[in-house]
Amino acid sequence: MDPHISRKFINGEWEDSILPALKEYVSIHNVSPAYDKNWETNGYIDHVVELFTGWILSQNLRGMYMEVYREEGRTPLILVEIEPSSEKCADRTVLLYGHMDKQPPLLPWDDGLHPYRPVIRDGLLYGRGCADDGYALFSSVAAIRNLQVQNLDHARCLIMIESGEESGSPDLPYYMEKLSSKIGKPDFIICLDSGCGNYEQLWLTTSLRGLVSGTLTVQILERGVHSGHASGIVPSSFRIIRQLLDRIEDPDTGVLKIPELNVEIPPDRVKEAERCAQSLGSSIADEFPFIAGSGPVSTNYAELLLNRCWRPTLSITGVDGLPSLSESGNVLRSHTSLQLSVRVPPTADASLAAEALKRVLEADPPYGARVSFVYEKSGAGWNAATLSPWASQSFDNSSMEYFGKHCDYMGEGGSIPLINLLANHFPQSQLCVTGLLGPDSNAHGPNERLDIEYAKKLTCCISQIIYDHANPQIEKK
Incomplete structure (x- = not known):
């Protein structure tokens, strides 16, 4: 895989195709069903489904099949299947997860910003849902397209986009059971609905409360x-x-x-927090808008991380x-x-x-x-299983290639119910949780924003990891 070609292609995709579509997505008022009793009749979720499916079709992925599943009283689900690049990859499946529903707007936003009026300022895209996590579909497709443009191997890929995550994913178990024969048994799952400790390297989420x-x-x-x-x-x-x-x-x-x-x-999570504290330092607390003269409950940054995560x-x-x-x-x-x-x-x-x-x-x-x-x-919370050797190496190598720093690991203080659902439904799978919700991204608050440069690099990393997953030699290193 040529990283120079990958950077050029993915950067171009973001500038020419993804950002315009993502800005249109921001403008849609598709608040999650738990917060919008009229979601079935106001058409906002249907609008997003049309936007997403239309954009996917425009990408001309080879071997792609797409279906929108709907049931009365249930939120729709988009499932995209991309055939493996060759027979040697046919026994492997990557499942990439994201969601299209949004948190409520939570006003007020800063001057010049609005939850449903996208603004790009200083390399940041502002608008509700852009980072949490409307970008996931676009990054997933761009990562796979990058491999196809370079004629590189990839396993069978499934992209699953639900529309009820912010409501606790009430319909996802139903669809996963209904589509179990179609989904099969993915051996590798990438969830793009989590965060990052900073914007300087790739991050993997190791636990959720x-x-x-x-x-x-x-x-x-x-x-x-x-x-x-x-x-x-x-x-x-x-x-x-x-x-x-x-x-x-x-x-x-x-x-x-x-x-x-x-x-x-667990002792390994204590050591992890200590390493993160050394990497992140005071930014662990500095990201929060304390009033003048106030501060966090401790100045021991490792303890702050353990407080938040464990x-x-x-x-x-x-x-x-x-x-x-x-x-x-x-x-x-x-x-x-x-x-x-x-x-x-x-x-x-x-x-x-x-x-x-x-x-x-x-x-x-x-x-x-x-x-x-x-x-x-x-x-329930979630504690990640130990990464397999190829995955650990792939995450670290891709972070070094596109960020210039090693991949780092961190627990999250929030809850993502679907992670346990995925882990329990696919116990044989390697489940990797990552994302771009870093400092000041404000996923559920005013001024939600997406760091565009980080999103481009994250997409490059995901593409590299999908390629490594399809390469059986990686496992032997």
Whole structure:
């Protein structure tokens, strides 16, 4: 594989074909179904399907077959199949995954930026969904086309693009079962829906935390009463809920106390965090918009990475029962409700963690208050298997070739439910998770952006890795 030809071809594809299509994609309001109750009738997802399939057809991939699968009440799925380049690669399959649905816009964006109006500024493409992860389809196709242009080997390739990932991929298990005979048993899976520690090298995601989310409610009165008349006699629901939170979290350190939420961190992941801390340094914390004079919970960067990737944490993401400041009065409120988001370690049992949270929070309610913890969902984390020798070598070689630095490895603090789905559905497969959601990419927040130069290099790396996968000699090194 000639890296000079690959750079020239893939850079040209991005400038001439991918960026125009990606900008059109940004302009479409295809919010994921969990956040858009009218998704079946407003046509936004259908618009993206038309854009994606039309662009794929324009690429003239050899041996390509494409199908859009639809079921009533289910989000559509695009499956692209590219035949192997030769008989010697016919017994191998690469599956490349991405999704087309988007998070809600979450306004406001900075001046001159808008979630649905694409802007290129200083080498960055701004717009909702461009980095998370509308680019995945385009990068996957360009990586394979690069091999075909150079008449290089590649195995059978499948590109699977779903439209419900941001809603937890509710329809993906159904389609994977329905299409199991068509998909077969991929021996290598590349998921392009993750992040990178910086924009200077290729990154592989080695773990993801699980998630337990639910609503904690404390009710002490049937209705609100005058605070001057009742306070001192009636305990505040807010004070009771503080007491309950202290049962599960140390208020001074943020350490979660429940055994089911904690695991022993594998020694190799500790060493990994230490290596990453040396590579990334203060950027681990600097990427966050701290107000002047504030800072992270620790200045030990390895510990910060372990906190984010391997330790459980509690976030309060919503509240009910509290009036706005402009509407508040001298009232002792009847109840307080909090939305709890608990990230659990990659190897913890999320369902047991959810039950433990419920048990601890609801036991012996202070003052006989009515306490309930209703968890809406619990999802397991993921800890990657050890890379096979050829894959480890290929990732590192491609990173050196296109970035000039070795590939690095890092856990992610977020959750991607589909990764466990893929891992469990294809237990025999080498599952590699990567992506371009680096510092300030703001995937779910305002000003989402894609680093164009990084995307080009990542596409080159993916092309090289697909080629290496088809070359049996790589495995013998």
